[in-house]
Amino acid sequence: MATDASTLRIGVVGYGHLGVFLVEKILRDGPRLGLILSFVWNRNPDKLKGSVPAELILKDLSSFADRRSDVIVEVCHPHIVRKFGVHFLSQSHLMVGSPSALSDPDLNQKLCQASLQHANTLYVPSGALWGGQDIQRMNDSGTLKALFIRMSKHPSCFRLTGDILTDWTEGEGRRVLFSGSVAELCPLAPNNVNTMAAAAVAAGTLGFTGVRGEIVSDTKLRDYHVVEVEVTGPDGFSVNTVRRNPANLGAVTGTATYNSFWNSLLTCKGHGGRVYLC
Ligand SMILES: NC(=O)c1ccc[n+]([C@@H]2O[C@H](COP(=O)([O-])OP(=O)(O)OC[C@H]3O[C@@H](n4cnc5c(N)ncnc54)[C@H](O)[C@@H]3O)[C@@H](O)[C@H]2O)c1
Known part of the structure; x- marks a missing residue:
């Protein structure tokens, strides 16, 4: 066309x-x-x-x-x-x-x-997913055993459907807001978990219910978001990455995204x- x-x-x-x-x-x-x-x-x-x-x-x-x-x-x-x-x-x-x-x-x-x-x-x-194509390759060859993604941001950067973060105070430090399957996380934080959703697509054999995710509020993260990915394969194979994505206070999306x-x-x-x- x-x-x-x-x-x-x-x-x-x-x-x-x-x-x-x-x-x-x-x-x-x-x-x-x-x-x-x-x-x-x-x-x-x-x-x-x-x-x-x-x-x-x-x-x-x-x-x-x-x-x-x-x-x-x-x-x-x-x-x-x-x-x-x-x-x-x-x-x-x-x-x-x-x-x-x-x-x-x-x-x-x-x-x-x-x-x-x-x-x-x-x-x-x-x-903001790092290594998505490698994850997809492992998925397609049947060697992907587990996938975990943690997204940590300043509390002003979260847009959540529930009221789990209405009471944050500046300087409170780190708080795990939710840990569970990406399927459970998506409706709770639809604007903050797109990176995890992309990971769940790459890891199609695990899917949204099999890929685990965690969102963390951290008042120290005033200048960037952190995306951590843990990939597990067979016989002790693992890859861990940490991505620091520069982001302004209150920004849902990091600038590199x-x-x-x-x-x-x-x-x-x-x-x-x-x-x-x-
Ligand atoms: N894939 C990723 O990594 C990634 C990264 C950032 C944002 N996103 C997603 O992309 C989308 C856009 O992000 P953004 O930062 O530009 O958001 P934004 O809030 O700045 O803009 C969203 C736009 O959509 C409109 N809109 C919102 N809800 C609507 C609805 N129900 N019906 C029709 N229009 C509606 C708003 O008026 C606005 O123009 C969001 O869904 C966001 O979650 C994905």
Whole structure:
């Protein structure tokens, strides 16, 4: 569906932190790299005025197919993946920026089916996950035995659905907020566990119920988030990584994750009807 063989038409759904970043990047650097915008949608279209050319503003998301996109990038909310994911995949490749939506086994299965049926790729960006492709390789060769991910952040960086962190005080130190399966964590912290969700996609044999996760509040972490990954294989094999992701106070997303998203988008050129960690 590309404009010419080498130009990809990108539709962006959501115009928050990530959406603004990606749209600016596509408008500025895209043409040189073979990417152009097909549309931008936001639930409040007023936010787009003055920043996005009028002809690229999509008012009604249900008419997305008219814009003939090669790749649709969702950087909005898991709710939009639930509502439109299958439709998007019937027309285009989909890069799902809110992979915590995939913790719903029913939706996960529907998206995989749609991807296969329409030969369009469901891309999952690795975000702040380090070593995702190595994890996927171990998974595919049957040697992945266990996977654990801990995300530690300043309490102002968490957006939780429950009330487990309403009582934090500056200087209180470290508190484990939740430890359990990624399936249990996703509904509790949908905006903070996308990295774990990407890991659960890479580790498909363990899945969202088999991959373990932990979220930790730490008032010392004023300048960065910490992502620790522990991979276990056979016969005592293990890999432990610690990633420090610079982040401002109150920021849900570390600064390096923005560029990681951009690099993920550059790989979305079509990998057939399957789920692909990028
Ligand atoms: N994969 C990753 O590593 C990773 C990293 C950061 C953020 N994310 C996810 O990507 C998405 C966007 O992140 P962001 O930092 O740009 O968030 P943001 O809060 O800055 O922006 C979200 C945008 O979506 C809109 N929105 C929110 N809820 C909506 C709903 N129910 N229906 C329609 N529109 C809605 C908001 O108005 C806003 O324009 C979020 O789901 C976030 O959790 C993923």
